[in-house]
Amino acid sequence: MKSRIQVLVALFITxxxxxxxxxDAANRYSVTLDPxxxxxxxxxxxxxxxxxDEDAVPIIPRxxxxxxxxxxxxxxxRNMNGAVTAIFAxxxxxxxxxxxxxxxxPIQIGSITTAPVTVRVTAAGTGSRANPGGDVAGSGxxxxxxxxxxxxxxxxxxxxxxxxxxxxxxxxxxxPIQIKAYFREGISARLxxxxxxxxxxxxxxxxxxxxxxxEEAVAGVGYTVLTWNSVLxxxxxxxxxxxxxxxxxxxxxxxxxxxxxxxxxxxxxxxAAPGAFMDDSDFGNLFGKVIQKSxxxxxxxxxxxxxxxxxxxxxxxxxxxxxxxxxxxxxxxxGGAVGDPLTFKLTVTGKGNLSxxxxxxxxxxxxxxxxxxxxxxxxxxxxxxxxxxxFSQPVVPLQTGQLTLPGLSFSYFDPEAGRYVTRATQPxxxxxxxxxxxxxxxxxxxxxxxxxxTASTGADALATDVAATGGSAATLEPLVWRRWFxxxxxxxxxxxxxxxxxxxxxxxxxxxxxxxLHAARLAAVRINLESMAAALHRGDTPxxxxxxxxxxxxxLADLWQVPAESVDPQLVAQQLPEQGGELQAIFAMxxxxxxxxxxxxxxxxxxxxxxVLEQMxxxxxxx
Amino acid sequence: MKACxxxxxxxxxxxxxxxxxxxxxxxxxxxxGDYRLAAQTYEQVLTQQGYSAPxxxxxxxxxxxxxxxxxxxxxxxxxxxxxxxxxxIESNLAAAQQRAGITPPAVGPxxxxxxxxxxxxxxxxxxxxxxxxCAALVLLCLRGSAxxxxxxxxxxxxxxxCVSADAAVLCWPDLYRAVILSPATLHLAPAQSAAASGSLRxxxxxxxxxxxxxxxxxxxxxxxxxxxxxxxxVPVRVFRR
Numbered sequence: 001m002k003s004r005i006q007v008l009v010a011l012f013i014t015x016x017x018x019x020x021x022x023x024d025a026a027n028r029y030s031v032t033l034d035p036x037x038x039x040x041x042x043x044x045x046x047x048x049x050x051x052x053d054e055d056a057v058p059i060i061p062r063x064x065x066x067x068x069x070x071x072x073x074x075x076x077x078r079n080m081n082g083a084v085t086a087i088f089a090x091x092x093x094x095x096x097x098x099x100x101x102x103x104x105x106p107i108q109i110g111s112i113t114t115a116p117v118t119v120r121v122t123a124a125g126t127g128s129r130a131n132p133g134g135d136v137a138g139s140g141x142x143x144x145x146x147x148x149x150x151x152x153x154x155x156x157x158x159x160x161x162x163x164x165x166x167x168x169x170x171x172x173x174x175x176p177i178q179i180k181a182y183f184r185e186g187i188s189a190r191l192x193x194x195x196x197x198x199x200x201x202x203x204x205x206x207x208x209x210x211x212x213x214x215e216e217a218v219a220g221v222g223y224t225v226l227t228w229n230s231v232l233x234x235x236x237x238x239x240x241x242x243x244x245x246x247x248x249x250x251x252x253x254x255x256x257x258x259x260x261x262x263x264x265x266x267x268x269x270x271x272a273a274p275g276a277f278m279d280d281s282d283f284g285n286l287f288g289k290v291i292q293k294s295x296x297x298x299x300x301x302x303x304x305x306x307x308x309x310x311x312x313x314x315x316x317x318x319x320x321x322x323x324x325x326x327x328x329x330x331x332x333x334x335g336g337a338v339g340d341p342l343t344f345k346l347t348v349t350g351k352g353n354l355s356x357x358x359x360x361x362x363x364x365x366x367x368x369x370x371x372x373x374x375x376x377x378x379x380x381x382x383x384x385x386x387x388x389x390x391f392s393q394p395v396v397p398l399q400t401g402q403l404t405l406p407g408l409s410f411s412y413f414d415p416e417a418g419r420y421v422t423r424a425t426q427p428x429x430x431x432x433x434x435x436x437x438x439x440x441x442x443x444x445x446x447x448x449x450x451x452x453x454t455a456s457t458g459a460d461a462l463a464t465d466v467a468a469t470g471g472s473a474a475t476l477e478p479l480v481w482r483r484w485f486x487x488x489x490x491x492x493x494x495x496x497x498x499x500x501x502x503x504x505x506x507x508x509x510x511x512x513x514x515x516x517l518h519a520a521r522l523a524a525v526r527i528n529l530e531s532m533a534a535a536l537h538r539g540d541t542p543x544x545x546x547x548x549x550x551x552x553x554x555x556l557a558d559l560w561q562v563p564a565e566s567v568d569p570q571l572v573a574q575q576l577p578e579q580g581g582e583l584q585a586i587f588a589m590x591x592x593x594x595x596x597x598x599x600x601x602x603x604x605x606x607x608x609x610x611x612v613l614e615q616m617x618x619x620x621x622x623x
Numbered sequence: 624m625k626a627c628x629x630x631x632x633x634x635x636x637x638x639x640x641x642x643x644x645x646x647x648x649x650x651x652x653x654x655x656g657d658y659r660l661a662a663q664t665y666e667q668v669l670t671q672q673g674y675s676a677p678x679x680x681x682x683x684x685x686x687x688x689x690x691x692x693x694x695x696x697x698x699x700x701x702x703x704x705x706x707x708x709x710x711x712i713e714s715n716l717a718a719a720q721q722r723a724g725i726t727p728p729a730v731g732p733x734x735x736x737x738x739x740x741x742x743x744x745x746x747x748x749x750x751x752x753x754x755x756x757c758a759a760l761v762l763l764c765l766r767g768s769a770x771x772x773x774x775x776x777x778x779x780x781x782x783x784x785c786v787s788a789d790a791a792v793l794c795w796p797d798l799y800r801a802v803i804l805s806p807a808t809l810h811l812a813p814a815q816s817a818a819a820s821g822s823l824r825x826x827x828x829x830x831x832x833x834x835x836x837x838x839x840x841x842x843x844x845x846x847x848x849x850x851x852x853x854x855x856x857v858p859v860r861v862f863r864r
Contacts, residue, residue, distance in 0.1 A: 341654040371654045372647065394654035462688075462715050465653055465681040474673040476704055477861035478798050479746040480791075489753055496757035503764040 028052055031107060031114045033094065040099050041124040043292060045071065046092040046117070048107060055088040056110040066102050066119065067095045069294070093292060096121040156187045156252040160299040162242050168305045169234050170415045172322040174353050174385050177204065177232040181211075181246060181297060185222040192247035192294070195228055201240035201306065206230035206383050231383045233353065237308035241301035252291040313420050315411035322413045323352010329425040331405065336397065337433045339464040344395045346373070346408055346425070349388040354379075359410060361393045367403045369396040396464065397432040404429055521558040525551050529616070536609055541599045545590035548612045552586065555619050583615055645671070646678070653685060661685040676706035683715060692723035693825035697802040700828070700859045707741040723826030728844035737793040745794065749787035756780035796830055801841065801856040803827040809849030813838035820849040829856055 030049045038044045046068060048058045055075075060068050071093040077086055096102065099121045106113035163178040183189055195211075197204040211226040232242065309322070330345045348357050354377050361373035373393035380386045397403055405428040414421050479485045509515055528551035535544035550564075557564040560575060569587045572580040589608065592598045600608070649664035665682040669675070683698035699716035706712065720727050730738070737745075759776035762769045809821035813835045821843070823829065829841035829851070838850040 341656060343655075371651045394651065396654060462684055462718055465650065465684055466677045466711070472673070472675050473705055475861060476674055476701060476859070479743045481861075485746065485750070488750055492754045492757035496760050499761045500764050503761070 029109050029112060029114060031117060033104075033117050033119060036118070037120040037122065038096075039122045039124050039126045040096050041293075042095075043294070044094045044119070046094050046104070048090045048092070048109065048114075050088040050109065051085050055086075058090060059108040060092060061105045061107065063102055063104055065097050065100060065121075066104070067097070068092045068104075069095075071292075093294065094119065095294065099123045156184060156250060157293075157295065158183045158187070158189060158248065158250065158297055160244065160246060160297045162244070162299045162302075164232070164242075164304065168307060169232075170307050170322055170413065171234050171237050171309055172320055172353055172356065172413070173234055173415045174323065174351075175232045175234075176383060176385060177230050177242075179204075179207075179228040179230060179244060179299070181226045182216070182218070182223040183226070185224065188251045190249045190251075192249055195244060195246045197243065198245050199240065199243040201234070201236055201238070202242060202304075203233040203235060204230050204242075204244065205233070209382065229383060231385050234304075234306040237306045239303040239305050241303050242299060243301075244299055246297040248295050248297055250293045250295060252293060309413055310419075315420055315422050317409060317422075318411040318413070318420060319358040320356040321348075321352060321354075321358075321411070322356070322415055323350055323354075324414055324416065325350030325352060325357065325410070325412050325421075325423065327408070327410045327423040327425055329405075329408065329428060331395075331428050331430060335431040335433070338397055338400055339462070341394050341396050342430070344370075344393045344405060344428070346391040346393070346410075347388055348390075348410060351386045352412065354384070354387055354389045357389045357410070357412070359391045359408060361391055362395060362405060362408070367397065367399050368405065369398055370394070397430065398464075400432050400434040402429060403432050518558055521554045521564070524554040524564075525558075525616075528554065529613075532609065532612065536602070536605045539602055539605070541593050541605065542597070544605055544608070545586075545593040548608070549587060549590040549594075552583065552612070552615065552619075555616060556583075559619060559622065579618070582611065586612060586615065649681065649685075653681065658685045658688045662689065674701065674705060676702045676709070676712070679705070680712055680715070683712075683719070687715065687719050687722065692719045693802060693804040695719040696723065696725075696826045696828070697804065697857055697859065700800065700802060704741055704743075704860060707744070708739055720826060723824065725824060725826045728828070734793050737790040738797075740790070742791060742794040742797060745787040745791040749784055749791065752780045752784035752787060756784065798860055799831045800859045801829050801831050801839065802859060803829060803851070803856055805855055807851050807855035809841075809843075809847065809851055810838070811849065813840070813850045815852075817850065821847050823851060823855070831856065831858060 028051050030051075032047045032049070034045050034047070036044070046060075050056060069092060071091045073088070073090045075086065075088050096119075102119045102121065104117040104119060106116055159182040161180045161182070163180065165175060169175050179195065181195075195207045197207065207228055207230055209228065209230075211228045214225045214227065216223050216225045326349050328347045328349075330347070332343050332345070336342055344362060346359055346361065348354070348359075358375075359373065362368065362370045364370055371394045373391040375389055375391050377384075377389045378387050380388075395405065407425045407427045409422055409424040411420055411422040413419070528547045532544055532547035532551065535541075535547055553564045553567040556562075556567045556572070556575075560567075560571075562571070569584045572583045572587065576583065586608070593600070645664050645668050649661045649668065652658070652661040652664060662682060662685040665678050665685060668678050669682070679698045679702035683695040683702065686692075686698060687695035696716060696719045699712050699719060702712045703709065703716070717727070755776055759773045759780060762773035763777070803823045803825060805825055807823045808819045809823060810817040811820045812818075823843070827843065829839075829843050831839050831841055832848065833840040834853070835850075837853050839853055839856045840848065841851055841856055842848045
């Protein structure tokens with residue numbers, strides 16, 4: 001049995017899924033506008049009916065000049081010869097901003113679009129319902145005259161009044177305000193939204209609260225009155241009307257046979273043709289003729305004068321508080337020991353903008369350590385116009401004896417007197433007893449010296465808390481366990497060892513005569529080779545060969561450890577019997593150039609330079 | 624590059640402002656008697672910005688006022704690491720020990736003198752002495768007037784190094800100090816099922832000798848040794864063996 005049910009459910013779901021794509025094809029749609037022609041101060045009802053298996057949301061296009069707002073929806077089931085059909089009806093309220101002929105473009109419902117609908121809007125007060133027309137049907141009998149309808153609508157419109165205790169106020173001042181909306185007896189209306197303040201000149205608080213409802217008679221006519229008790233605050237100086245808005249839908253009942261209900265029923269059951277099923281005058285008279293009108297209720301634009309706060313005489317501590325206030329201070333407990341936290345309270349009571357009441361409170365001194373104040377507003381009434389604001393500030397005595405908490409001042413603007421008022425409180429005397437080990441010092445660990453000084457103590461015999469600052473150590477790990485510390489210890493030792501080694505080596509080298517002589521000879525070789533190059537540049541042949549000979553002499557003397565002057569071609573032949581030919585040639589050429597005055601060309605000198613340098617390299621290799 | 628620097632500066636300023644806000648909150652909580660909030664907030668400050676003697680001191684005060692002398696002793700001991708020999712901290716530490724019913728162990732004159740500065744101070748002094756000593760040895764190798772400065776420098780540096788090393792040796796056991804946060808049992812072996820060899824009171828100071836399997840091998844002030852769970856004995860400094 002259970003498995004059969006599961007199979008059936010599965011089949012149903014499958015069929016539903018298969019059928020989902022064909023919903024539009026299986027449904028039928030109709031669009032009606034009733035009445036198709038109406039005046040600019042009336043409205044019409046657009047009904048989109050979907051009969052079939054599936055509902056679909058119509059997409060209503062925008063039409064310039066027309067306002068089409070959703071007005072409701074309904075669902076019904078029709079059983080015709082055993083065939084059950086669901087009917088989904090959505091109604092829209094159509095109003096026009098001006099007269100003319102408008103065309104509502106095709107409405108898209110699912111994948112199907114409807115035919116366009118033509119709407120004729122006549123001038124306000126002409127009552128188009130008396131002459132129905134257009135391409136959508138409407139009933140044609142027993143219509144009210146247009147002028148009567150307009151008059152009825154005007155008479156039925158509610159009225160809004162604002163009751164203020166004064167006509168002039170100051171910027172920042174709060175004034176109680178009463179807003180009343182009058183609804184004539186027999187007129188039903190529906191609030192479409194909350195009462196709201198528009199514009200930027202005023203704030204109106206308390207509008208979100210539920211209005212009180214009373215019955216009043218004005219000039220013999222009974223009214224239902226909704227009343228909001230609020231508070232008006234002025235934001236800027238100048239003359240501005242109080243701009244309030246209350247969106248409503250008003251149902252105006254007129255004598256006649258065609259009723260709104262009848263048209264709804266006609267739309268619901270698809271009887272679009274005139275004279276069919278619901279086009280019954282008796283049925284229409286049963287419900288009466290009703291016009292729905294969407295309106296935004298506003299009060300008379302009577303301006304209110306807002307005065308700026310005077311600049312002259314404005315106290316320095318004025319923070320924007322406007323009203324009438326009293327101030328008082330208290331301390332709880334009234335006394336204590338050093339270090340005991342006490343609570344200092346500044347209380348501002350009165351009527352006005354308590355939210356703008358502010359106080360810096362007390363400040364730190366040698367006698368007191370104070371903390372930032374915290375404020376709290378307690379309203380005495382629903383509007384918040386009257387109440388008290390309390391500033392609680394913890395204070396801690398730092399010294400013993402008869403201490404004084406200084407008085408505080410508070411300034412506000414009194415709109416009744418039209419001047420600034422400064423209220424001051426009296427200083428508070430406090431008896432502070434010593435703690436168990438009390439001594440007066442600055443309450444900081446840093447100030448307390450490492451030895452010999454003591455810290456201030458509280459009633460619990462503890463040194464009182466100190467002014468905490470940010471962290472000074474990322475970790476409590478001992479220095480010696482950190483790697484960088486080990487490195488910082490080894491680095492100077494390594495540097496010292498390296499420096500001492502270098503210094504000692506330098507000193508050893510500089511104190512050896514053989515090394516000194518070797519260095520001097522190498523320097524002489526370098527100087528002579530530079531002189532040789534300079535002589536080549538000048539084309540001075542004797543100087544060239546003189547420098548070349550001296551360079552070779554110094555190099556060979558360093559090699560053979562003999563005086564440089566003793567190096568001559570004979571010694572070269574003796575020391576280098578096989579390899580000394582080239583050296584001998586250089587020495588011979590040097591003799592000729594020096595003593596015979598032979599002059600060579602620059603090219604020849606370059607060739608000799610190459611030969612000399614080559615010999616130098618060979619000697620370097622021998623070394 | 625400049626943008627990165629600006630971002631870093633902004634972040635640093637933001638962190639500093641945030642910490643100042645936390646500290647103000649903690650101070651306000653202390654002033655209004657909400658010591659639990661104060662303790663929580665001071666711990667947040669320590670987590671976010673590192674250790675600071677004033678914050679540790681205030682945190683210790685908050686714990687002590689909450690009736691947790693063990694936690695208070697731990698925070699005071701830590702504050703003394705950063706600010707050794709501070710009378711306010713020592714005074715409150717003594718008050719906490721008194722509330723815990725603990726008599727602090729007697730300290731000899733040499734150790735008391737050595738504790739005048741913290742262990743890290745001696746480490747810094749020794750490091751500076753090593754640098755100066757090395758520089759002076761290099762100067763000694765040079766000829767001329769440099770050698771004249773070398774000898775007194777070596778003398779001063781060597782003396783500083785010796786004193787610092789001696790003091791550091793004396794203070795060395797302090798690196799292994801731990802505070803018992805709640806009454807605990809000393810076990811003969813590192814296991815809860817092991818036989819008890821003694822008991823520890825909240826606020827007792829012990830010296831950690833080693834660690835094994837969630838237990839600390841500790842030595843008490845009166846020379847007893849035993850194993851106690853890691854949770855019960857919290858090191859004053861970071862423990863490393």
